[in-house]
Amino acid sequence: MRQALGGGISEEDARPRSRAWLATGGWYLAAAAGLGIVVLLFQEMLLSRAVNQMLRSENMAAQAGAVQVESDRVLDLLVEAESGQRGYLLTGRREFLTSYEAAAAQVPAALQHLSELDAGYVHQHDHVRQLEELAAAKRQELAAAVELSRAGDDAAMATTVGGPGRQLMAELRAVDAALTEELDAEVAIQGEASARALDRAQWVSGTGTVLILGLLITMLGLVRHRGRLEARRAQDARERSRLMDQLAHLATHDALTGLPNRRLLRDRIDQALARSAQDRTLIAVFFIDLDHFKHVNDSRGHAVGDEVLAQLARRLRAQLRGTDTLARVGGDEFVVVCEGLTSAAQADEIAAGLADRLTGGLEVAGQRVPVSFSLGLVVAAHDRICGEAAPRALTAETLLNAADAAMYAAKDAGRAQRRHYDPAEARRRTEREGLAADLGIALAEGQLWVAYQPLVRLVGNEPVGVEALLRWDHPTRGPVSPATFIPVAEESGLIVPIGAFVLRQACAQVVAWNALRQHHGRPPLHASVNVSARQLLAPEFLDLLERTIRDSGLPAELLTLEITESVLLDSVNGAADRIEQIAATGVRLALDDFGTGYSSLSYLRRFPVETIKVDRSFTAGLGHSDADEAIISAVVSLADRLGRRVLVEGIETPDQARHVARLGAHLGQGDLYGRPTVADQLHGMLLIAPPDPRPVLDGAVPAASRA
Template sequence: MTSFAYDVALAPEPAERGTAGDRPAGREAWALLEASGALAMRVDIQGRILQATEATADLLVYPHEYLLRTSVLDVIAPESRDSVAALLQACARDRAARRERVRFAGGIGGGWLDLRIAHQPGEPNTPPSLLLFGHDVTDWVENERQLNARAFLDPLTGVGNRAFIRRRIEQYMAGAASARVPFAVALMDLDGFKNINDSLGHEFGDALLKEVGARLQDTVRSQQSVARLGGDEFVLMLDGLESEAEAIRILERVIHVCRQPFLLGGCHVRITTSIGLAFSSAASGNVQPESESHWLRRADLAMYEAKALGKNRYCVYSPELDRRLDEQFRIEQSMFEAVQNGEFLLHYQPIVWPATGEVCAVEALMRWDHAGEFIRPDVFIPVAEKNGLIKHLGAWALRCACAQLAAWDAQGLQVGHMSVNVSAVQFLHPGFFESVRNAIQDAGISADRLVLEITESALMTDPKAAEDLLMSLRALGLRFAVDDFGTGYSSLSYLRRFPLSALKVDRSFVADMVDSPHARTIVSAVLSLARELGLVAIAEGVETDAQGELLAAQGCNLVQGWRYARALSPLDFEQALADGRLMLGRDEVFSLQVAG
């Protein structure tokens, strides 16, 4: 209808005081303009209204007589007047039609017009004029505004969404160079939110998210923004800050309010939150023209660091987190090729009698020689656990260790038993039992010569499954040692429940026992506990004579560490035995056990 009415507006209009209005075409065109209900008027080059329909007067809520004594610019809202004046001048100058959406100011309010302007050539003794036609699009503009507003809101919680926070960051970055005001982006998620959904249902989970959104909006200042990225992830855009300390104070308040109980379905539910903060001080020149994805990525790295440090806390981003991530990525990518290229190998650290230093066993330790660079196990093992390669590497280590024990047997080197570390991820894998059994059978060694070292956390992740697996392996003849004892679960009930053979005293206690009475007491308690339970006690990380003497005096069964020997390649181990630097002793350690 709008295009049709605009075309009608170009038809000859009735002349003033009826001179040319007797032409049928002009009267019909003007009648159509009246019927359109739109704004239709003729103005001179300066914008003074020469003619206007009654429908125009009704639309603008002005008397018709008033319109004929004023300028079109007087019925245009102030913010649109300069634009309309420029359109009138341009149309009069080049006679080309113009179109623009403008705001009008009516007699009792205002609205929006889709305004079109066309040049009307003059007739003899009549100067040229301009024809204006405007369709009321106020409702359309309001709907558009509401749709745009909803496009930036999270439909569940009513806070902003990712598009909203992207716009906020882009707006800030556009003015950051001149404003020089610090700002921060904080990314948070709810610790254990999945448990809420699984236990109470998604309906309660949604109610929790709504309440969290409301609490966040109440906690941060009005000029700061809250948005939900999805799931249980929220982001805070903190601007107008004076320092990083001010941002941290806000995060501490957020952590506090999130710890307060939530009432869901008549139940009080408590949660915690982990938050990562990416702070940038414009005053120090640290603000860079980066997208919201860069800031969210930094905050995300810091948030996962907070989770790794125990949750229910915040962590501030630093370039070190990026460096660490890059290193992990590089290691992960190299690891896949390393498996194919055979870059992983096993070294063997002797386990000795503390009184004589005689070797009765060895512990197999995985090493990675990457193009002449030895990558530490504490660096690559966590990466392998995350990407799933640990299952492959663990199975390979078992096969290699058992085969090496058989090879030494064939050479007449009677190394009593072989200890092999087992990752928690590897231990819980469904194929673990088969991989152990196959390694023993393929090597042709007795199963009771293999000792699997398992951490407390691996045992207690799923105690029932762990017990079943240990009992099945014990039926084959294997033995088990608890690695890093004393650093994991405080409950000792598993010592009675599982078929264990040995406890390994963690190196952190051994390192401090000479200078720290508390550490000596802990080591003494662990050794006493092992004796009472009929378990073998093995101390790791022994580096000095004083440590070895203390452990021997307290009745520690076996020791290992640099004081006696580093982890050696098979060839170096054999050479040390040949040179007399190491001596093999009888492996009677497990005959000391009262049970197991």
């Protein structure tokens, strides 16, 4: 028995050994069972993760596509808004502004949708946030630019829709495309990883160590890829930040000189006004405009012009203090803001220093370019402007407009001048601007009308024509003197459409009168219409003249255009050629106000002038001034030798009529023969009253003076 059990081991010895073996085997069996359970649980976990990984991969692919589509939509809306803004600034057409507003209105909703799509998609990246920052900045920039364009600020267009702005948008698109490509690549890698994980999970039996090692290798690969991706994302974020900084700089600075633009300048002035109120100091604003800069561009090229502006900016900057602001607000316009001043004399010293800095011109590309500028200056405190109490709270626009007005006063004084802002002159300018606005309304609403004054042959007092004179009955001001509103019409350019109105009215009225005079057996009248230099040189004037003659039916020889000597002086702009073209149509010319200007005799020899009109200032002295009588006599003698007629203006008394007739003048005009009046009140004189056969020298008094 002992042999059978243990090979010489006693039964007593075998029993404890058997119990030890059983105990050890039990532990092995338990460990094996536990390991099996762990392996099975691990296998189930791996299978679950693999399935989840595949589902997540597919879900990420779908989300990535949706995010990319919505991202492209946001950028497309921004580009559409920018295109609408650019079109509106360049053309002023309303449809471009409507396009901008429609696109900009859709951006907030599109961003919200994009954020919702992005909520579960690669939470580590900041794709949507970057797009939101881009969109927010772009919306602010576009809105500010449109606001500036509505206020007439052309500088915003140069900085916000110019080439640099468009280039930055293109770069932002490129960065976004690169980021999207990286995210798409990650989705593909995630899918491939999930497939490998599933394969390893299916091969788990008996290979737990190898499986775990393979999974760790896969996980490390994904971690390494994620690190590279995160590094790329950080680089893209930095690039976006750089581009956004550049875009923000472009929105507030001039691209050529790097100086602040009008948008930033207004903010600087508002801050300076706030500090002025705190420390009770003065602020000075200088508005600088280069003289004849267009000639530099036209004669030497825009490259030289740009370099002139850049050098000028550097010179002006070198003259100023670190706390001063220098801005470029237009093509050749700069503004300097100096704060912390204690007196207006300091501002004058700064202005003199700026002028000295530019003395001698600039050296550009081996060429000496002479430079001069007109400067307007305004000195203000927070509640006073040029020593006067401000009518309302001062703003940046108030000071810029004041300095701009002073600059134009400097130009009117002959350019290369400095002028302080004059509140009284500013009020007059405001009055003229208001009058110009009212004048445009008057033309549209029929407040303007034409008065007619007879032109009379001195021998026999026979009316031979009428001069058309413009009148304005303002609804609140009452009758406005032509001496007041004609210069405003010239300055504003309204003289061109107003002159066309007078020409059409005069031609039509004289045609109507001539039809009645023909019925009464009277010779036809001629119409005399004043024409300014601005009208005469307008490109469409010749067509207007020919069309008016044709449409009215008035023969060209019965129309006389009255021009002044200032028109003849403007021959450099083509006035001489235009006068020759007018003469070729058969229309006659009269030289108005002769004797009050240069009175160059070469005009009478050079230009086809038929009638010389002697100004009324010489008529007033007849009988009292031998000099006035001698001047009229000399003009009449000269006209006779040149084959011209003389018409004397301002005849108000029979004695004056006798004097000018005795001196040999041919025609007369003045209140003696009839004041300027509406057409109906001239019917009796022009159509019914027969001519007086007695010459005025025999004491005949015109019918108008007897009435």
